[in-house]
Each structure stands twice: as C-alpha cells, then as structure tokens.
Amino acid sequence: MATEIQLTKIEDIQDLKDLQSLYLKDWPRHCVGYFWLDNYLRWLIKNSNLSHLAFYTLDNDWQGDGLFLLVHRYQLFFSNLSREKSNLKLxxxxxxxxxxxxxSAIHKMHHRIYKDLVSELSLTMDREMNTNMYILSCEKAQKLDIECPKGYYLDKVRLQHADLINDLWSARHPGSLKLIQMLIENNTNIGLYEEKTGELCAWCLRLxxxxxxxxxxxxxxxxRGLGLLVAAAIAKAIATDLQQDVTALVNMNNAAACRVFEKLGFQLMPGEHYYWSMIKPRAGGQISWPNNE
Known part of the structure; x- marks a missing residue:
C-alpha cells in the first residue's frame, strides 16, 4: 500500500540554512527564495519564539529540489529550484x-500553477499585481554616492512612524500595520527627516x-529627488551591512519608479516577472493579523 504524501515542517535551523544555500545556485536566478529564507532566519535567530511562522516541504525532502512553503500568519511564499509544477502543486x-x-513573489513560471490551484479549490482572489524585477550588485551599491540636501538628514525609520508609512503604502491591507512595525524593528530601513521640524519626509523599507x-x-x-536619495541610501546600507545584492520589484505600469532604479544603476532582469496576490478567507471578509501578535 502506497504511503500518503504529507506536508512536513522544516524546524531545524541548520536544515533551513542548508536549504538557503541551495538557492545560491545560478545566482541571481533563485535570489528571491534565498532572501526570503535569509530574512526569516535572521528573525528567528533574534526571536526564537516568532509567532505563527512555519516552513513546509513534502515528506521532509527539501534537499532534492529545494521545495519549501513559508507561512507567516497570513503571508505565503513558495518556491522550488526546478520551477516545475508536480510536487509544488501537491x-x-x-x-x-x-x-x-x-x-508574495510568485514567479511567472509558478503563476500558472497558482492560478490553476485557485480555480480547482474555488478560492476567491481579491487582487493581483504583476511586477518587473531590478537588481543592483553589492559592489555597485557600496559605491553609490549619497549626498543629503541641505535642511535634511538621513536616519533609521522610527517605530512611531509605522502608522504614517502604513497609511501611505500602496500595498496596505488588513494586518499590514503589524507587518510594517516588524520591518521597522528587524530590517534595514532609511528615513529622510527635515532638520527644522524633525518631520519624516521620505522613507524606504526592506521587505x-x-x-x-x-x-x-x-x-x-x-x-525634489528625495525618492532617489532614500532608494540610494538604503541600497548602500544593505550592501554595506549585509554584504548582499539589492533587489526591487516595480509595477509594470510604474514608469516613474523604473526610472528611479535605472538612474541608480539597477539592471532589469529580463523575463523575471513576479506576481503578488490576495486570497480571501472562505468564510468571507478580509485576512488580518489577529490580536496584533
């Protein structure tokens, strides 16, 4: 009698690090999966009791194709190295x-798998966005020239500004305030402040x-070119502090954002399209971050 295939958790930190190392193959082809794992491994090391975070694979076999599903509260990311559908869809x-x-970050080769699954399971999709991927090498990012204009200064984003950032975020959704707070507390970020008033004028976070x-x-x-300034500043900070390449996803229709990254030397990765999507709860309503935990 055949054994039923099961979804199993990857819980050992060393296993997760070894899984992450698989995603260095053919860099930067699999960099998105690498950065997801890198982010949450850093968060786990900082807080081993991180709530509602799980890494899944099939029958404990993540070594073969690097297959993993990452779930953090209502957020889902999935990847495999071959980008084939059989085991991933299962x-x-x-x-x-x-x-x-x-x-988030559904690669174009996984997108059909995802759309077929949505149809088969009769899931309700709320919205979806298609994006282009830009990348700047660590070496080039470290050499960016940062000149802050008179009357402003650069500093880290403060937690007190989470509400403002969330309110103006184009991807805002129920639960995103808690996410913004976690990004401010745990990830590289840059804020531009007005010297006279201390007002936060521009910012960028690392997702x-x-x-x-x-x-x-x-x-x-x-x-005033302030968006270009904070993008350059955070890119240099990531490259300097983490020794990593810098990536950005830009809505395919957002020509202004494309120009910002192109001016900084980011390269468009041809054919590297990524989607993000919202699936509504079966009982109706919106996804949320219960109890703000």
Whole structure:
C-alpha cells in the first residue's frame, strides 16, 4: 500500500540554512527564495519564539529540489529550484487555505500553477499585481554616492512612524500595520527627516523578500529627488551591512519608479516577472493579523 504524501515542517535551523544555500545556485536566478529564507532566519535567530511562522516541504525532502512553503500568519511564499509544477502543486493543495493568504513573489513560471490551484479549490482572489524585477550588485551599491540636501538628514525609520508609512503604502491591507512595525524593528530601513521640524519626509523599507518596498515621499516634499536619495541610501546600507545584492520589484505600469532604479544603476532582469496576490478567507471578509501578535 502506497504511503500518503504529507506536508512536513522544516524546524531545524541548520536544515533551513542548508536549504538557503541551495538557492545560491545560478545566482541571481533563485535570489528571491534565498532572501526570503535569509530574512526569516535572521528573525528567528533574534526571536526564537516568532509567532505563527512555519516552513513546509513534502515528506521532509527539501534537499532534492529545494521545495519549501513559508507561512507567516497570513503571508505565503513558495518556491522550488526546478520551477516545475508536480510536487509544488501537491504541496500547495495540502495547505489550509480557509483563512486566506497574501501570496508574495510568485514567479511567472509558478503563476500558472497558482492560478490553476485557485480555480480547482474555488478560492476567491481579491487582487493581483504583476511586477518587473531590478537588481543592483553589492559592489555597485557600496559605491553609490549619497549626498543629503541641505535642511535634511538621513536616519533609521522610527517605530512611531509605522502608522504614517502604513497609511501611505500602496500595498496596505488588513494586518499590514503589524507587518510594517516588524520591518521597522528587524530590517534595514532609511528615513529622510527635515532638520527644522524633525518631520519624516521620505522613507524606504526592506521587505521580507529582500526587495525594497514602501518607497514614499510625502506630498509636500515631492519633486525634489528625495525618492532617489532614500532608494540610494538604503541600497548602500544593505550592501554595506549585509554584504548582499539589492533587489526591487516595480509595477509594470510604474514608469516613474523604473526610472528611479535605472538612474541608480539597477539592471532589469529580463523575463523575471513576479506576481503578488490576495486570497480571501472562505468564510468571507478580509485576512488580518489577529490580536496584533
């Protein structure tokens, strides 16, 4: 009698580090999976009791194809090295989809698998976005010239500004305030402040996937090149502090954002399209971060 295939957890830190090392293959082809694992390993080492975080694979066999599903509360990321569908689709089918998910960084080769699964399971998709990927090497990012204009200074983003950042974030959703708070506390970030008032005028955060995100300049300070400045500053900080390449996902229709990264020397990765999507809970309503834990 055939043994039923099961979704199993990867719980050993060393196993997760070894899984991460598989994603160095053909760099930067698999860098997104590498950065997801890198982010959460750093978070786990900092806080071993990180709530509602799980890494899954099929029958404990992550070594063969690097297959893993990462679930943090309502957030879902999945990857395999071959980018083939058979085992990945089976693993996704075994997940509990009843509470809904925000599914991030779905590679274009995985997108059809995902869309077929949504149809087969009769899931309700709330929204979806297609993006282009840009990358800047660590060496080039370290050489970026950062010149802060008179009347401003650069510093880390403060937790007190989480509400402002969340309110202006284009990807804002129920539960995203808690996510913004965690990104401020745990990841590289840059804020631009007005010297006279101490007001936060522009900012950029590093998302769990390694991508630059939540890049924003408040309306009263726009058209001064401040977005370019904070993007350059965070890119240099990531390259200097973490010794890592810097990546960004840009909405395919956002020409202004594309120009910002191109001016900084980021290279468009041809054909590297990534989607993000929202799946609504089966009972209706919106996904959320219960109890703000």
């Amino acid at each position: 693993a996704l089918r075994l997940l509990d989809w009843s509470g809904g998910y925000k599914v 769990q996937s390694g991508f630059l995100g939540a890049l924003e300049v408040i309306s009263t300070h726009q058209r």
